[in-house]
Amino acid sequence: MTSKPPAVVRLYESTIPSGNAYKVRLLCAQLGLSPEIVELDILAQPSQTRTPEFLAKNPNGRIPVIELEDGSFLAESNAILCYLADGTHYLPSEPLARARVLQWLFFEQYSHEPYLAVLKFWTHWGGLDRKRPDEIALWKTRGQAALGVMNQQLERQPWFSGAHYGIADIALYAYTQDADDVGFDFTTLAALRTWLERVRAQPGYVAMKPDPLGKKPTLP
Numbered sequence: 001m002t003s004k005p006p007a008v009v010r011l012y013e014s015t016i017p018s019g020n021a022y023k024v025r026l027l028c029a030q031l032g033l034s035p036e037i038v039e040l041d042i043l044a045q046p047s048q049t050r051t052p053e054f055l056a057k058n059p060n061g062r063i064p065v066i067e068l069e070d071g072s073f074l075a076e077s078n079a080i081l082c083y084l085a086d087g088t089h090y091l092p093s094e095p096l097a098r099a100r101v102l103q104w105l106f107f108e109q110y111s112h113e114p115y116l117a118v119l120k121f122w123t124h125w126g127g128l129d130r131k132r133p134d135e136i137a138l139w140k141t142r143g144q145a146a147l148g149v150m151n152q153q154l155e156r157q158p159w160f161s162g163a164h165y166g167i168a169d170i171a172l173y174a175y176t177q178d179a180d181d182v183g184f185d186f187t188t189l190a191a192l193r194t195w196l197e198r199v200r201a202q203p204g205y206v207a208m209k210p211d212p213l214g215k216k217p218t219l220p
């Protein structure tokens with residue numbers, strides 16, 4: 001008999017809204033989990049995630065990180081989603097269905113988040129003015145391509161997690177939901193737009209915390 005996995009007691013995230021941390025907050029809300037929240041200033045120089053104390057929790061020096069009741073830590077948003085969703089209807093247990101969820105989690109980290117999240121970070125929190133126009137254009141092209149791939153998949157099935165909403169949807173929703181703010185174009189992506197609405201209608205849905213600057217910047 002396998003023993004019960006240790007419960008989450010604390011979530012380390014950032015003071016500014018982070019899509020990667022939001023994924024964990026959304027799943028926790030939907031699972032009825034309320035870990036203590038510790039917010040770190042990632043815009044500080046150096047970031048509060050680069051202290052020896054935090055590096056002992058995550059050697060990669062990034063949030064989100066969860067702390068478990070046995071005193072251990074787990075980093076990487078999508079690994080955290082897998083851990084928390086295990087044994088629930090947010091992550092199928094059948095091997096192929098589960099691997100297909102992983103397919104979209106890896107897609108999110110390799111082909112989606114590096115473009116949408118990074119462009120959002122440069123635009124909202126600084127750095128866009130130091131980028132060359134061709135660099136910005138490349139990030140925008142690659143991010144837009146990822147949105148096109150998502151739209152194609154959603155023309156075939158309602159959810160990335162399979163027949164039901166689950167963690168692949170949560171992972172991909174985080175940086176897609178407000179990508180139009182930084183210049184991504186949804187006009188031809190009807191399936192993607194209706195999926196965003198379906199995610200927002202899920203039981204236990206919570207929105208991402210607001211941007212403290214309250215602005216909606218656009219790309220030059």
Ligand SMILES: N[C@@H](CCC(=O)N[C@@H](CS)C(=O)NCC(=O)O)C(=O)O
Nearest residue numbers: 018020042047049062063064076077
């Ligand atoms: N692949 C990681 C990315 C985590 C990440 O990039 N975190 C950012 C905030 S969204 C961070 O902690 N930045 C602070 C730093 O790099 O010092 C994940 O999915 O959790």
